[in-house]
Amino acid sequence: MLINEPAIILNLLSIALMGLLLATLLLASVWPLMTRHIAQFSAATQKKLLWLFVAAPWGVSIICVSVFLPSLFHGANSSWLGQLAHWHHPYVFYLESWHAATLLMFMLGIAYVLTSKGLNAARHLHALDSLTHLSMGSSGSRTREKARRWEIGRDIVVLESKTPSAFAAGLSNPKCYVTTGLIEQVSETELDIILDHERAHIKHRDIRKKLLFALCASLYPRPVARRLNRAFSMAAEQLADAVVSDSHCKLDIAQTLVKAARIQRVFTGSQTGHGNPLVVNYFIADDVDLRVRALVTPQAFRTFPWISCLSIMALTAILSAVGVDTLHHLIEAFFSH
Numbered sequence: 001m002l003i004n005e006p007a008i009i010l011n012l013l014s015i016a017l018m019g020l021l022l023a024t025l026l027l028a029s030v031w032p033l034m035t036r037h038i039a040q041f042s043a044a045t046q047k048k049l050l051w052l053f054v055a056a057p058w059g060v061s062i063i064c065v066s067v068f069l070p071s072l073f074h075g076a077n078s079s080w081l082g083q084l085a086h087w088h089h090p091y092v093f094y095l096e097s098w099h100a101a102t103l104l105m106f107m108l109g110i111a112y113v114l115t116s117k118g119l120n121a122a123r124h125l126h127a128l129d130s131l132t133h134l135s136m137g138s139s140g141s142r143t144r145e146k147a148r149r150w151e152i153g154r155d156i157v158v159l160e161s162k163t164p165s166a167f168a169a170g171l172s173n174p175k176c177y178v179t180t181g182l183i184e185q186v187s188e189t190e191l192d193i194i195l196d197h198e199r200a201h202i203k204h205r206d207i208r209k210k211l212l213f214a215l216c217a218s219l220y221p222r223p224v225a226r227r228l229n230r231a232f233s234m235a236a237e238q239l240a241d242a243v244v245s246d247s248h249c250k251l252d253i254a255q256t257l258v259k260a261a262r263i264q265r266v267f268t269g270s271q272t273g274h275g276n277p278l279v280v281n282y283f284i285a286d287d288v289d290l291r292v293r294a295l296v297t298p299q300a301f302r303t304f305p306w307i308s309c310l311s312i313m314a315l316t317a318i319l320s321a322v323g324v325d326t327l328h329h330l331i332e333a334f335f336s337h
Contacts, residue, residue, distance in 0.1 A: 007093035019064030043238035054216035207214035
């Protein structure tokens with residue numbers, strides 16, 4: 001058993017964790033409604049909404065802690081919310097209680113997610129580095145000849161492979177990668193479009209943002225997290241296409257997308273099967289139809305829904321704060337502190 005300052009800190013962490021989990025469940029239930037309306041916003045607004053969605057549970061957990069603070073330091077709170085959110089044993093924390101078990105399980109879960117995703121990313125990047133050295137070593141003269149013929153810049157790594165593919169990869173020093181299998185089947189203009197698209201990903205730091213977003217989204221149930229990652233990736237692809245449209249015709253970009261997708265279909269699993277999607281941005285990795293439609297038939301989008309977002313955040317924070325106290329008393333009706 002811990003008392004005084006250590007107990008208060010651990011009780012605050014318990015409150016934050018319960019608020020975090022309750023907010024996650026509430027927002028996960030809102031996700032189906034969000035998917036029906038998110039297409040009404042531009043790709044840039046979609047990314048902001050998705051970031052807000054995955055960051056909201058953490059913000060709500062902080063709000064829950066601030067709501068419970070008066071009851072921890074001053075006993076009963078006279079405010080209406082304080083009466084609903086009261087922690088009745090602030091100065092005592094039992095190490096054998098369900099509070100401690102929940103905190104331990106959450107910490108172990110975070111450690112597992114960080115370790116597994118970190119190791120997967122490290123293995124993929126190591127394999128990519130080995131592939132680069134092997135390609136340049138075994139058939140470097142042929143690769144360099146193709147690179148000179150197409151006047152590919154130094155920020156591009158040409159891989160000797162029959163599989164047509166182009167992608168941006170790397171965390172600390174990201175680069176654009178393109179295979180000779182793709183170079184041989186596209187025109188010079190099409191190759192410029194593809195490479196400019198990958199450069200846009202690097203300029204926007206999409207690879208690191210994609211990994212960070214996936215870490216935040218892993219708090220949600222797996223089906224929801226998978227859809228969140230897919231929506232974020234699609235928004236990033238559309239934004240990269242928009243950057244390329246500043247220097248190339250949108251119809252040419254759309255035709256290049258369709259052609260690259262058709263070329264890749266003849267290679268089983270060539271879309272995303274050769275890399276970790278968390279640390280790679282493939283030129284053809286998401287729904288090509290949606291990207292082509294966004295390029296060919298641009299539409300008027302709604303502005304950022306500030307009122308709706310603030311209303312949902314406020315309601316989620318209130319329900320989570322009230323739910324923490326309710327869940328706390330409900331569990332302690334069956335278990336000790």
